[in-house]
Structures are given as C-alpha cells and as structure tokens.
Amino acid sequence: MVGAKxxxxxxxxxxxYEGIYHAGKEAYLQVIAKEKRETESMRLLEDEQKQRTAMELLEQYMQFKQEAEKDGKKNKKEKDPLKPKHPMSAYLFFTNDRRxxxxxxxxxxxxxxxxxxxxWKNMAEEQKRPYEEMAKKNKEQYALQMEAYKQKKDEEAGHFMKEEEDHMKxxxxxxxxxxxxxxxxxxxxKVFSFTSFRF
Structure with missing residues (x-):
C-alpha cells in the first residue's frame, strides 16, 4: 500500500523527501566514518600498546634470563672430584668387556x-655370575670408599663450624x-660537660 503510493x-x-534522504544519508555516512575512524584509531592504539607491552615483557624476560644464567653459573653445584664414583652393575661390566x-x-x-x-638377555645365569661377582665386589668397595668420604666431609664440616664459631667470637x-x-x-x-658547668 505505501509502496504503491x-x-x-x-x-x-x-x-x-530526496533532500531529507540525502541529508540523512550524509549524516549517517559521517557518523559511520567517524565511528570507523575511532575504531581504527583504537585498534592502532591497542596494537601499539600490545607491541609496547610485548617489548617490555621481552626485555624483562631477557633480563631475567641473563640473571638466571649468572645465578645458574654461580649456584651450579660443582661435582666433587674426591667423591667415589657409583658402583657399576653386572651389565656394565659385561658391556665394557664386550665393547x-x-x-x-x-x-x-x-x-x-x-x-x-x-x-645379556640371552645369557645363562652361570655366564652372568662372574660379572655379578665383579659388581658385588665393586659395590662393597664403593661402600667403603663412600664411608671414608663421608667421614672426611664430616671432619671438614666440623672444622668449618669451629672456624665459624671462632669468627663469631x-x-x-x-x-x-x-x-x-x-x-x-x-x-x-658527661664529665667534661659537668665540670664546664661548675666553673
């Protein structure tokens, strides 16, 4: 009905009506253009902020990593060359022999x-026995060496504690x-100030 009219x-x-339409359309396009421009500027601002934040995080990470590497080098526990090596198993004796x-x-x-x-998997128990004996002897020797090592470490710790106590005294x-x-x-x-007041 309205369409026919x-x-x-x-x-x-x-x-x-066309004038009103064109004025409305122009106002609409201006509003849309303004919103689009604002949206684009906000997106650019967010991108810049994200990039700035990412750079800050990267710098913090790099600084943390450098500090961690420095600390890691300082705190990395050095192996004690005097500590006895762990005993070898029967299989390791066998592999050393066969290698x-x-x-x-x-x-x-x-x-x-x-x-x-x-x-090793296919060997009979009798064939493994010599290697197991070697491993057993090696383990006993390790236990003796470890006991001596621990005793020496305890003595060193006691000596260190005594030095520390002497230093504190x-x-x-x-x-x-x-x-x-x-x-x-x-x-x-006090004496000087007391005597100066008396005279």
Missing part, C-alpha cells in the same frame, strides 16, 4: 649397545670493645 508520487513531490671385542671386529659403535643388550669481642669505647667517650663527654 510512493510509486505514484511525481518527481516534484519526491524532491523534499672391546666388538670394536676389534670393526662393528659400528652405534650397534654395540643393541648387540650387548641382546647378548671475634666479632662479638670487637663489638663489645666498640661498645665500651662508645660508653667511655660518652662518660668523658
């Missing part, structure tokens, strides 16, 4: 562990001497 309107009657023979036959070194593993004595000096100086000042 609109089609019957003449160009002259249509002009005021030389397999290397002599020009076997690929990467295949040696596979070969020795298969041989010296510091306490120095602190007491400083306190006595301070009290003596304060007493001299």
């Amino acid at each position: 609109w089609k019957s309107v003449t160009v002259e009657e249509n002009k005021p 030389a023979a397999l290397a002599a036959r020009n076997k690929n070194l990467l295949e040696v562990p596979k070969i020795t593993s298969e041989e 010296l510091q306490k004595q120095e602190a007491l001497q400083l306190l006595k000096k301070k009290e003596k100086t304060e007493n001299i000042i």
Whole structure:
C-alpha cells in the first residue's frame, strides 16, 4: 500500500523527501566514518600498546634470563672430584668387556649397545655370575670408599663450624670493645660537660 503510493508520487513531490534522504544519508555516512575512524584509531592504539607491552615483557624476560644464567653459573653445584664414583652393575661390566671385542671386529659403535643388550638377555645365569661377582665386589668397595668420604666431609664440616664459631667470637669481642669505647667517650663527654658547668 505505501509502496504503491510512493510509486505514484511525481518527481516534484519526491524532491523534499530526496533532500531529507540525502541529508540523512550524509549524516549517517559521517557518523559511520567517524565511528570507523575511532575504531581504527583504537585498534592502532591497542596494537601499539600490545607491541609496547610485548617489548617490555621481552626485555624483562631477557633480563631475567641473563640473571638466571649468572645465578645458574654461580649456584651450579660443582661435582666433587674426591667423591667415589657409583658402583657399576653386572651389565656394565659385561658391556665394557664386550665393547672391546666388538670394536676389534670393526662393528659400528652405534650397534654395540643393541648387540650387548641382546647378548645379556640371552645369557645363562652361570655366564652372568662372574660379572655379578665383579659388581658385588665393586659395590662393597664403593661402600667403603663412600664411608671414608663421608667421614672426611664430616671432619671438614666440623672444622668449618669451629672456624665459624671462632669468627663469631671475634666479632662479638670487637663489638663489645666498640661498645665500651662508645660508653667511655660518652662518660668523658658527661664529665667534661659537668665540670664546664661548675666553673
């Protein structure tokens, strides 16, 4: 019904509506352009902030990583060369024994562990017994060496503690001497100020 009326309107009657339409359309396009520009500027601002934040985080990470590497180098526990090595198992004695023979036959070194593993699995208990005896002796020797090592470490720790106690005693004595000096100086000042008031 409205569509049929609109089609019957003449160009002259249509002009005021077209003016309103064009003015509305222009205002709409300006609002849309403004919103689009604001949206684009906000997106650019967010991107810049994200990039700035990412750079700050990267700098913090790099600084943290450098500090961690420095601390890691400082705090990395050095292996004690005097500490006895862990005892070898029967299998390790076997592989050491077989490695030389397999290397002599020009076997690929990467295949040696596979070969020795298969041989060990297929060995009878009687064949494994000599290696198990060697491992047992090695373990006993390790226990003796470890006991001596621990005893030596305990002695060193006791010596260190004694040195630390002696150092603390010296510091306490120095602190007491400083306190006595301070009290003596304060007493001299009191006596001096008391005698100066009397005269």
